[in-house]
Amino acid sequence: MSLTTHRGFTLPSIGLGTYKLRGAAGAEAIANGINSGYTLLDSAYNYENEGTVGEGLRASASGRGNVIVTSKLPGRYQRHDDALTCVQESLYRLNLENIDLYLIHWPNPGQGLYVEAFKALLEARESGLISHVGVCNFLPEHLEAVHDATGEYPEVNQIELNPYFPQTEALAYNSERGIVTQAWSPLRRGGELFSEPVITSAAERLGVSAAEIVLAWHAAIGSLPIPKSATPARQLANLAAVNLELTSDEVAAITALGRPDGRLKDQDPAVYEEF
Numbered sequence: 061m062s063l064t065t066h067r068g069f070t071l072p073s074i075g076l077g078t079y080k081l082r083g084a085a086g087a088e089a090i091a092n093g094i095n096s097g098y099t100l101l102d103s104a105y106n107y108e109n110e111g112t113v114g115e116g117l118r119a120s121a122s123g124r125g126n127v128i129v130t131s132k133l134p135g136r137y138q139r140h141d142d143a144l145t146c147v148q149e150s151l152y153r154l155n156l157e158n159i160d161l162y163l164i165h166w167p168n169p170g171q172g173l174y175v176e177a178f179k180a181l182l183e184a185r186e187s188g189l190i191s192h193v194g195v196c197n198f199l200p201e202h203l204e205a206v207h208d209a210t211g212e213y214p215e216v217n218q219i220e221l222n223p224y225f226p227q228t229e230a231l232a233y234n235s236e237r238g239i240v241t242q243a244w245s246p247l248r249r250g251g252e253l254f255s256e257p258v259i260t261s262a263a264e265r266l267g268v269s270a271a272e273i274v275l276a277w278h279a280a281i282g283s284l285p286i287p288k289s290a291t292p293a294r295q296l297a298n299l300a301a302v303n304l305e306l307t308s309d310e311v312a313a314i315t316a317l318g319r320p321d322g323r324l325k326d327q328d329p330a331v332y333e334e335f
């Protein structure tokens with residue numbers, strides 16, 4: 061299964077998160093991920109690992125190949141000229157000539173600059189530095205503000221989404237506009253979620269781990285998860301998990317785990333800002 065944006069950009073059903081993958085061990089984990097079959101990497105300027113991602117790409121058997129490389133614009137560089145310089149710096153760090161997908165990391169509405177940043181990224185796309193423009197953590201009001209200003213929605217909205225915080229309305233809102241929803245911290249970094257009876261019983265039925273059931277649930281609801289794993293066996297299991305078939309009752313029961321305080325931390329994009 062794959063997901064396609066309103067501009068015809070087709071994304072795989074799962075990507076590899078890279079937060080905390082840095083240095084030689086990080087590059088090895090990323091190369092291993094690509095060799096295992098990942099075709100989408102998620103990085104960010106603020107993860108300080110674009111160099112590691114570039115190194116992992118070069119160390120992999122396919123090299124740049126067909127891998128979709130993602131990075132993100134930090135809040136402190138949302139002004140027009142700063143945004144364009146930041147994209148250039150990301151390219152230097154990755155040692156690539158083009159980045160496939162560049163996302164605004166947080167809207168930071170208090171700053172009032174995310175529309176300016178979006179316009180700058182459209183310019184970077186025009187000049188070929190990046191191929192696709194997306195955002196993270198955008199609420200409908202932020203999506204409509206960039207659309208009103210430019211006539212265009214971002215192609216991707218990467219949001220916090222997991223069974224405790226299923227974001228059903230945001231998923232529908234994005235999908236109605238041809239925006240692919242990527243899920244960050246899709247496993248909620250493990251913990252109590254993996255002991256939920258509705259998840260462990262599905263895991264038992266299919267003979268897989270709780271993490272794999274959570275990823276199968278993402279695929280079933282049309283969310284593109286980007287789990288981070290440095291562990292080769294988990295990377296492989298996660299890739300395969302999006303092809304598992306849950307019953308509609310299992311999907312509904314996992315979605316029903318949602319709760320208002322389901323976010324990992326208290327990062328509500330209406331007020332939370334990151335620089």
Ligand SMILES: NC(=O)c1ccc[n+]([C@@H]2O[C@H](COP(=O)([O-])OP(=O)(O)OC[C@H]3O[C@@H](n4cnc5c(N)ncnc54)[C@H](OP(=O)(O)O)[C@@H]3O)[C@@H](O)[C@H]2O)c1
Pocket residue numbers: 076077078079080102103165196197218243244245246247248249250269271272286287288289290291294295297298
């Ligand atoms: N846009 C944003 O604002 C934003 C915010 C946060 C994160 N992100 C992106 O989203 C990515 C994923 O989120 P995340 O790293 O916070 O959390 P996550 O992917 O939900 O969880 C990662 C943790 O789960 C473990 N894990 C992975 N696969 C597993 C499996 N099959 N079984 C058991 N444990 C497993 C990993 O351990 P091992 O590595 O030891 O295997 C790691 O400790 C990040 O890496 C980053 O690229 C974006």
